[in-house]
Amino acid sequence: MTTELQTGQRLWQDLAARGEVQGERPDHTHTPWAVRCLMGAAGWLGALFFQLFLVGTVFVAARENGIAMAVTGLAMIALAALLYWRGGGIAAGQFALAVSLSGQGMAVFGLVEALGFTRVTESAGFWAGLALFEAALALLVPNRLHRLLCAVGAWIGLAGAMHLVLAGSEPDDWLLLTWSLGWLVPLGCALVTGFTLAEARLCAAGRHTLLEPLADATLLFTLAVALVVTGMSHPLAWLGGPEAGRIPLAHWVAGGLATVVLAGFALAECRRLALSPALQGAVLAGVAAFGALMAAAPAVVAGVLALGLALRRASMPWLGLGIASIAVGFIWYYSALHWTLLAKSATLAVAGALLLAGRYRLLRTRTGKEAA
Known part of the structure; x- marks a missing residue:
């Protein structure tokens, strides 16, 4: 018997002793990963043949008719949603995912084709409508990856x-x-922080299954956008005119507001752990100083926040995203040619010294409590 099975059996016995469950522990069969990969590949292969048939019968005939393409795409989305609601194996789920993604592409492309590419893509209303359309699909279709x-x-x-x-x-x-x-x-940082702090209540309310993939997507998008802002911001762009004058402010706005969210999360954690007011003040001062130093690299600030949230949730995917964001953010910031080497070196050196000082302070505090 493996360690996992032993742990599961022990937990079941503990629950039975407290009268919370009855009978024998149900057997849970885990499909090997190789079988899951083959079944997923079979689903995508089936979707490919289905779409080739669709292209040969519908898409070619309706290539000049944007409305027909959009209606066909919506029908494909409806078919995928039906497959998801009926349930099924891995192959059926991957088939439905491929059909849904293709249907979304056809629906959007058909709408753009019918209304005019330039007119639609330069309209904020179109992009807002696309956001609402995707959000509705995320809420209505009961599949984690699809959401x-x-x-x-x-x-x-x-x-x-x-x-x-x-x-x-x-x-x-x-x-x-x-x-x-x-x-x-900062908007994405605030949303994932709020999800993490309210996760226990969401589980109790039965809404965790719905909101967790949305939080995953929010964190993924936020870190990607933070990396873009970190790499593209130029501190001397204001010389190009009033419109370009907003560009150098972008990284400071993103990094500064993300630091505010990071400080709020740190304060919430300090109160949850019942730390002393003096230690809470030291933690907030360290977070504020670190955020001020790295405000020019919002990807680093957002990555540190993601790292803290991952440790709070014990989430390995979030931990990996946070570490990757910190590493890539540091590399991108340090390799940017529009920042002087002296400024970058001083920033990184002071930030490193600040982290080491914070670690030393926390270790001393813990040692003092253990001695007491």
Whole structure:
């Protein structure tokens, strides 16, 4: 008997002793990963043949008719949702995922084709509608991976709408993406922090299954956007004119507001752990100083927050995302040619010294408590 089975059997016996369960422990069969991969590949292969048939019969005939393409895409989404609601194995789930993603692409492309590409893609209303459409699919279709991908699509739609609204008269200037995306970094950080702090209540209310993949997608999108803002922001862009003057502010806005969220999470954790007021003040001072130093690299600040949230939730995927964001953010910030080597070296050195000082203070506090 493996360790996992022994642990499960022991937990079942403890629950039975307390009268919370009755009877024998049910057997849970775990499909080997190789079988799951083969079944998933079979689902995608079946979806490929289905879509080739669809292309040969419907898409070719309706290639000049955007409305017909959009209706066909919506029908494919409905078929995928039906397959999800009926349940099934791995192959059926992957088949439904492939059909749904293709249907979403056909529906959006058909709508754009019918209304005019330039007219639609330069409209904030279209991107906002796309965000609402993807959000509705994320809420209605009961599949974790499908919800995660649709939630990412909703964030992309929201990013497009915000860019067209905030870029003003220069929507084609891709450098202004740092300004419009910079506001989404603290928003995403606040949402995933709120989810983490309220996770126990969400589990008790039975809403965790619905909201967890949405939180995963939010964290993934937030860290990706923070990396974009970190890499694209240029401190001397204000020399290019009033429109470009907003670009150098992007990383400071994103990093500063993300630091506020990080400080709020640190304070909530200090209170949960019942730390002394003096230690709480030291933790907040350290977080504020670190955030001020690394505000020019919001990906690092967001990565540190993701690392703390991952440790709070005991989530390995979030831990990996946080570490990757910190590493890539540091590398991207340090390799940026528009920052002087002296400024980058001083920032990293002081940030490292600050972290070591905080670690030393926490170790001394713990040692003093153990001695007492």
